[in-house]
Amino acid sequence: xxxxxxxxxxxxxxxxxxxxxxxxxxxxxxxxxxxxxxxxxxxxxxxxxxxxxxxxxxxxxxxxxxxxxxxxxxxxxxxxxxxxxxxxxxxxxxxxxxxxxxxxxxxxxxxxxxxxxxxxxxxxxxxxxxxxxxxxxxxxxxxxxxxxxxxxxxxxxxxxxxxxxxxxxxxxxxxxxxxxxxxxxxxxxxxxxxxxxxxxxxxxxxxxxxxxxxxxxxxxxxxxxxxxxxxxxxxxxxxxxxxxxxxxxxxxxxxxxxxxxxxxxxxxxxxxxxxxxxxxxxxxxxxxxxxxxxxxxxxxxxxxxxxxxxxxxxxxxxxxxxxxxxxxxxxxxxxxxxxxxxxxxxxxxxxxxxxxxxxxxxxxxxxxxxxxxxxxxxxxxxxxxxxxxxxxxxxxxxxxxxxxxxxxxxxxxxxxxxxxxxxxxx
Numbered sequence: 512x513x514x515x516x517x518x519x520x521x522x523x524x525x526x527x528x529x530x531x532x533x534x535x536x537x538x539x540x541x542x543x544x545x546x547x548x549x550x551x552x553x554x555x556x557x558x559x560x561x562x563x564x565x566x567x568x569x570x571x572x573x574x575x576x577x578x579x580x581x582x583x584x585x586x587x588x589x590x591x592x593x594x595x596x597x598x599x600x601x602x603x604x605x606x607x608x609x610x611x612x613x614x615x616x617x618x619x620x621x622x623x624x625x626x627x628x629x630x631x632x633x634x635x636x637x638x639x640x641x642x643x644x645x646x647x648x649x650x651x652x653x654x655x656x657x658x659x660x661x662x663x664x665x666x667x668x669x670x671x672x673x674x675x676x677x678x679x680x681x682x683x684x685x686x687x688x689x690x691x692x693x694x695x696x697x698x699x700x701x702x703x704x705x706x707x708x709x710x711x712x713x714x715x716x717x718x719x720x721x722x723x724x725x726x727x728x729x730x731x732x733x734x735x736x737x738x739x740x741x742x743x744x745x746x747x748x749x750x751x752x753x754x755x756x757x758x759x760x761x762x763x764x765x766x767x768x769x770x771x772x773x774x775x776x777x778x779x780x781x782x783x784x785x786x787x788x789x790x791x792x793x794x795x796x797x798x799x800x801x802x803x804x805x806x807x808x809x810x811x812x813x814x815x816x817x818x819x820x821x822x823x824x825x826x827x828x829x830x831x832x833x834x835x836x837x838x839x840x841x842x843x844x845x846x847x848x849x850x851x852x853x854x855x856x857x858x859x860x861x862x863x864x865x866x867x868x869x870x871x872x873x874x875x876x877x878x879x880x881x882x883x884x885x886x887x888x889x890x891x892x893x894x895x896x897x898x899x900x901x902x903x904x905x906x907x908x909x910x911x912x913x914x915x916x917x918x919x920x921x922x923x924x925x926x927x928x929x930x931x932x933x934x935x936x937x
Contacts, residue, residue: 541570542595558851592828595829596838601894602899616646625844630845648842649860653857656797667692669684678801684773685750700762703910704906705774708776713739713740726896729934732927756770814888817890817893
């Protein structure tokens, strides 16, 4: 009996030491986590709960819509209380890193045997680094594909999109649907706010750019950019739904209401369409390409997908930095990145961990998103220190060119000058 008691004591001590080793320095009972996409909540909470089972620290994930997310985060950074762990985005990363509001993860990453930054998309890692320090680990990456309603294409006798489509084919098909429906259904739609998931992809297919590689000058006045945007202007005449209709309803709503036959969208939106009633008519195709070389085939850089990636960051003032890092590390492991893909949360930030994503939506083929990566060219979403300043400008001022395509070049030259002035202040 004495020997049994001794063994039980030793076992209890071993278990205690194991728990202490995992949660070394953890003082928090709960970590507050904030995100902005309710579609991802269930999967991320499931992954976080697995961490809680081992750490003993509860994870409370709060969803706040995009606009309020940044309002609340800025308020917290200005003197309130920021969440312990949260998503960071290319629009705002430079500002928060520069203001020292994000926990420096450099030493944690260096000491980790689970996080090797070489395993993540380089553009995302670069985005969340400053002066040799790292302030986030890639949560995911995304690509863009073309969503279309098969029933509407059948109804108006137009062939489905496929890998051979150029942007001219896209335009012809959209115009044919608009004409055949008598204007009751529009072939396609795009708002000025649909940049990453819309016209940015056309700009880079045409060989243009939005911002220079050193992020010091605008590309709106580049001749290839102007050519691409003049093509966009031609789409607004018959292929796309009118700007006012799109501004009032949004492209997604118009598509779900069968008023638009196709839109381009990001992989982060798949679940919204997958769960919509009537989605059995929905299908995805790769984006069209621009045959710049005129050889009838897709060459490098002619079929682009703008990609972006969120980062897991922590507040510099979190009550428990060690626990916050441990949770970020957990989300970032290859195993949990694979699980994120399997659950259909998003594609992974860990390279090679997204294959399972295409099987997460039974009955809907979403392989086009991976094809955009393997068969196309990924271009990282244009950004600078204060992206939102110049992004707000073009999203507002391009409305004029959407409504009056002949003004496109003048609008672009004006945007280039305004953007260069803002970039000079960074």
